[in-house]
Amino acid sequence: MIQLYGLRMSNYYSLTKSLLIEKGLAFEEVKAPPTQKEDNLARSPMGRMPAIGVDGHYLSETLAIAGYLERLQPEPVLIPADPFAAGKVLELACHIKLDVELVARRCLGEAFFGQTVSDETKANTEADLDKGMKALDRLFIGAPYAAGSELSLADFYTYFSFGLACGVTQKIFNRDLLEGRDKIKAVMARMAEHPSVAQVEAEKAS
Ligand SMILES: N[C@@H](CCC(=O)N[C@@H](CS)C(=O)NCC(=O)O)C(=O)O
Incomplete structure (x- = not known):
């Protein structure tokens, strides 16, 4: 299952959460405020939110996450094939x-x-x-x-x-x-x- 790190108040967190729901992917929300602490920097090198966790590996930046989700679950299409x-x-x-x-x-x-x-x-x-x-x-x-x-x-x-x-x-x-x-x-x-x-x-x- 994918972990979604961040806080619900963040617009980028909310965007990423919408994409996960849209794609029908199983995920769990993990509260993680933006900090410069090592555990957060390991997930998001600028210490921002959101980040996702996939089998112990992390991905930050909403656009990069969106690209990953599109390849992981192509339907519904959000980035056209053309x-x-x-x-x-x-x-x-x-x-x-x-x-x-x-x-x-x-x-x-x-x-x-x-x-x-x-x-x-x-x-x-x-x-x-x-x-x-x-x-x-x-x-x-x-x-x-x-x-x-x-x-x-x-x-x-x-x-x-x-x-x-x-x-x-x-x-x-x-x-x-x-x-x-x-x-x-x-x-x-x-x-x-x-x-x-x-x-x-x-x-x-x-
Ligand atoms: N370019 C990033 C921006 C993420 C972002 O700016 N997140 C804000 C919250 S909405 C944040 O973590 N701010 C705290 C900080 O920059 O230290 C993305 O697309 O995910």
Whole structure:
């Protein structure tokens, strides 16, 4: 059985848990906060969450875990078999993760954890978020799914990354990151009702 290490409050942990459920794989959740302690670094070399354990071996980084799960259990398909279509799904997931989620994360401490970030960081965050969203305007298909006609890994990245990014932008900049982005909003709403995601959200609240 696969072990999933981390905490339910983490969006990346939640994304990975949704994928495990989606793939119908047996797994157990192991509470493991992000720390620089040796046992955690052995699982996740940057000390982050999530990580998974497979027969005493560990894998970190959600995108790497998603790639592993796709090969382990190809159905339902979340990364298309067609090489170029697969590239497009991963391209979209990367831009959501690197140019939106990771950018918004710079202000996460102030938005939700009582810390303070500098005005310079806020200004950089806002400018870089605009750039990232413009990149997504070019890539996001949303007809009806993030990368086109089929559900894919990009839909899971959309839901769990924009959840955090929208929360931060609302708190710090008092604005809706998805204003005028109806295709992304529609995917967010659809994914909120998607069974694996709904299960993760329900268990997070329990
Ligand atoms: N690139 C990583 C990011 C994981 C990540 O940032 N996890 C956060 C929690 S959502 C964390 O562990 N933060 C604590 C830290 O960076 O030390 C992934 O895709 O899994």
